[in-house]
Amino acid sequence: MSRSICRFMSAKNEDSTIQAVRFVYETECLSLTQPFLHPIYVFHIVTKGTATFRIGDNKYFLKRGDAFFAFPAFPYYLDADEDFEYIYISFMGNGATSHLLKCNITPKNPYFADFGFLCTMFENAIRRITPFNSNLLTESVLYYALSFFDAEESESETDEQKSSNNVFQSIVDYVDYHYRESDISLSRLANVFSYTEKYLSSLFKRNMQIGFISYLNNLRIQYACELIQNGNMNMTEISIACGYSDYSYFSKVFKKITGHSPTDGLKYLKNK
Secondary structure, eight states: OOOOOOOOOOOOOTTSOOEEEEEEEEOOGGGSOSSBOOSSEEEEEEEESOEEEEETTEEEEEOTTOEEEEOTTOOEEEEEOTTOEEEEEEEEOTTHHHHHHHTTOBTTBOEEOOOTHHHHHHHHHHHTOOTTTHHHHHHHHHHHHHTTSOOOOOTTOOHHHHHHHHHHHHHHHHHHHHTTSTTOOHHHHHHHHTOOHHHHHHHHHHHHSSOHHHHHHHHHHHHHHHHHHHTOSOHHHHHHHTTOSOHHHHHHHHHHHHSSOHHHHHHHHHTO
16 A cells, blocks of 8 residues: 655745746857856756866866756856757856755856756756746746755765854855845854854855855845846845945946946846
């Protein structure tokens, strides 16, 4: 006699959202300008052909069924064959970074083999997109795919490494929740978590490959892109909402991360 299967769901944190932005089947990789550089996260699944994925000092050979991630403000290259094709979903949200970090998806670990079972689902889904179902379908596919990247502890980790990772996760969760506040800083984190600013800075560089300020700015600019797409605020209001009291500094950071000025970014994102 078969038994029903019941799993209780953990409480959902409404402040830990992941929002899908684009769902694209890319068949003309060779015609695209490189390096690729995005202001938000991108999850790719290879559907055809082969390529070499280069990010930082690392290289990965890609084939059908391989998954790879791109990260805000991290340039990467695809040295692809003529028949190389992939499907990608770009996404953002203040829950994205925390979720990826928990699953050890970082610029140091952006590549995952043997996800071929996702190819057919991605291919079928993108062919069924309509103006009516696009948001629900894209986010459903993204959440489904991300569910297969488990947050597992490594058996080789020492107790000291596990403790350090737990501390860093707590810090990231705190920043992800408070990044829109103008006074968030290493000094504030040091007071909250009782560590030195130097130690906290080293944690970010070791775990994220970028410093705290870069991480904070990436979060804020992702949120700015989200607000731009919502279309309910002007750029000055968006700057303040993201935690920037100085619009000129916001404009400088926005252009550095996205490659566009806020005004041009408004036009660019509205056309996506």
